[in-house]
Amino acid sequence: xxxxxxxxxxxxxxxxxxxxxxxxxxxxxxxxxxxxxxxxxxxxxxxxxxxxxxxxxxxxxxxxxxxxxxxxxxxxxxxxxxxxxxxxxxxxxxxxxxxxxxxxxxxxxxxxxxxxxxxxxxxxxxxxxxxxxxxxxxxxxxxxxxxxxxxxxxxxxxxxxxxxxx
Amino acid sequence: xxxxxxxxxxxxxxxxxxxxxxxxxxxxxxxxxxxxxxxxxxxxxxxxxxxxxxxxxxxxxxxxxxxxxxxxxxxxxxxxxxxxxxxxxxxxxxxxxxxxxxxxxxxxxxxxxxxxxxxxxxxxxxxxxxxxxxxxxxxxxxxxxxxxxxxxxxxxxxxxxxxxxxxxxxxxxxxxxxxxxxxxxxxxxxxxxxxxxxxxxxxxxxxxxxxxxxxxxxxxx
Numbered sequence: 168x169x170x171x172x173x174x175x176x177x178x179x180x181x182x183x184x185x186x187x188x189x190x191x192x193x194x195x196x197x198x199x200x201x202x203x204x205x206x207x208x209x210x211x212x213x214x215x216x217x218x219x220x221x222x223x224x225x226x227x228x229x230x231x232x233x234x235x236x237x238x239x240x241x242x243x244x245x246x247x248x249x250x251x252x253x254x255x256x257x258x259x260x261x262x263x264x265x266x267x268x269x270x271x272x273x274x275x276x277x278x279x280x281x282x283x284x285x286x287x288x289x290x291x292x293x294x295x296x297x298x299x300x301x302x303x304x305x306x307x308x309x310x311x312x313x314x315x316x317x318x319x320x321x322x323x324x325x326x327x328x329x330x331x332x333x
Numbered sequence: 334x335x336x337x338x339x340x341x342x343x344x345x346x347x348x349x350x351x352x353x354x355x356x357x358x359x360x361x362x363x364x365x366x367x368x369x370x371x372x373x374x375x376x377x378x379x380x381x382x383x384x385x386x387x388x389x390x391x392x393x394x395x396x397x398x399x400x401x402x403x404x405x406x407x408x409x410x411x412x413x414x415x416x417x418x419x420x421x422x423x424x425x426x427x428x429x430x431x432x433x434x435x436x437x438x439x440x441x442x443x444x445x446x447x448x449x450x451x452x453x454x455x456x457x458x459x460x461x462x463x464x465x466x467x468x469x470x471x472x473x474x475x476x477x478x479x480x481x482x483x484x485x486x487x488x489x490x491x492x493x494x495x496x497x498x499x500x501x502x503x504x505x506x507x508x509x510x511x512x513x514x515x516x517x518x519x520x521x522x523x524x525x526x527x528x529x530x531x532x533x534x535x536x537x538x539x540x541x542x543x544x545x546x547x548x549x550x551x552x553x554x
Contacts, residue, residue: 189366193373
């Protein structure tokens with residue numbers, strides 16, 4: 168029942184042939200496929216990681232740019248406001264000055280006008296008084312007396328009338 | 334009555350061969366290769382259906398080998414896979430009427446066991462060199478006797494365990510068929526079912542022990 172013979176060698180060779188064939192046709196393709204798949208997955212993961220990092224970098228860059236732009240815009244607005252305020256202040260000051268000047272002019276003009284009116288009135292009063300005096304006196308005085316009379320009349324007139332005018 | 338254990342032999346080139354064992358071995362080889370080819374026929378990068386199952390087995394084997402044999406374990410993966418498939422198919426073949434297991438011949442089992450032990454020592458020396466020889470003299474020099482007995486016992490136990498179980502299974506099937514009348518098939522069926530279980534278990538045991546022996550020899554310390 169138990170006898171050892173050359174079958175043993177044949178069986179070892181048979182098995183080695185089987186192992187070689189199986190390795191070639193069955194094991195290698197599966198192992199290769201598994202390796203390929205794990206490589207692919209690893210590559211995909213690496214790529215995803217890299218992409219994510221790049222995206223984050225870009226985002227950070229954009230954020231920085233945005234903040235920068237905002238800061239710049241703020242600065243521009245502030246500058247514009249400052250300029251506008253200065254301009255407005257300058258304008259207001261100029262206008263005020265102009266108004267003052269105009270007021271001054273107006274005052275001067277009013278004064279002039281009043282003086283002129285006063286002069287005119289004075290001369291009219293003089294001529295009226297003269298006419299009245301001529302009619303009342305009805306006689307010709309000497310020019311010396313004449314002048315003296317006029318001046319008396321005027322100084323008397325001044326005291327009463329100028330108070331009203333002023 | 335059928336004679337058990339008597340083998341037809343042929344003489345070829347002055348050597349004696351058990352012709353039935355060799356023919357059955359070739360049959361097993363054809364079956365294993367055919368099944369394997371069918372299994373890996375259309376592999377795709379995105380797996381589906383049957384391919385998932387194959388990949389699961391290969392992944393499981395890789396994990397086992399990595400656990401038992403360390404980093405160099407994958408080197409032996411094709412060998413271990415072939416060993417397992419060959420033994421499983423061989424063991425089950427004997428349960429089919431008119432066929433017999435190649436593994437019910439001690440020539441087959443001892444041949445495989447010696448091949449495994451040869452690989453163990455070869456790769457042990459290859460990977461570890463003098464260190465591998467030194468470990469036979471551990472923990473003290475006289476232990477070399479016990480270690481050598483162990484090394485000799487390894488292939489013998491490996492071969493006889495498988496051979497005995499498979500041969501016993503087949504003998505008992507024949508005995509039961511002769512013992513029981515034809516209308517009482519229950520004991521034969523029960524024993525057949527048990528034999529299927531035994532066939533699987535012993536294929537696993539032989540493979541696992543081979544992995545363990547190889548692991549001891551090649552695992553990095």
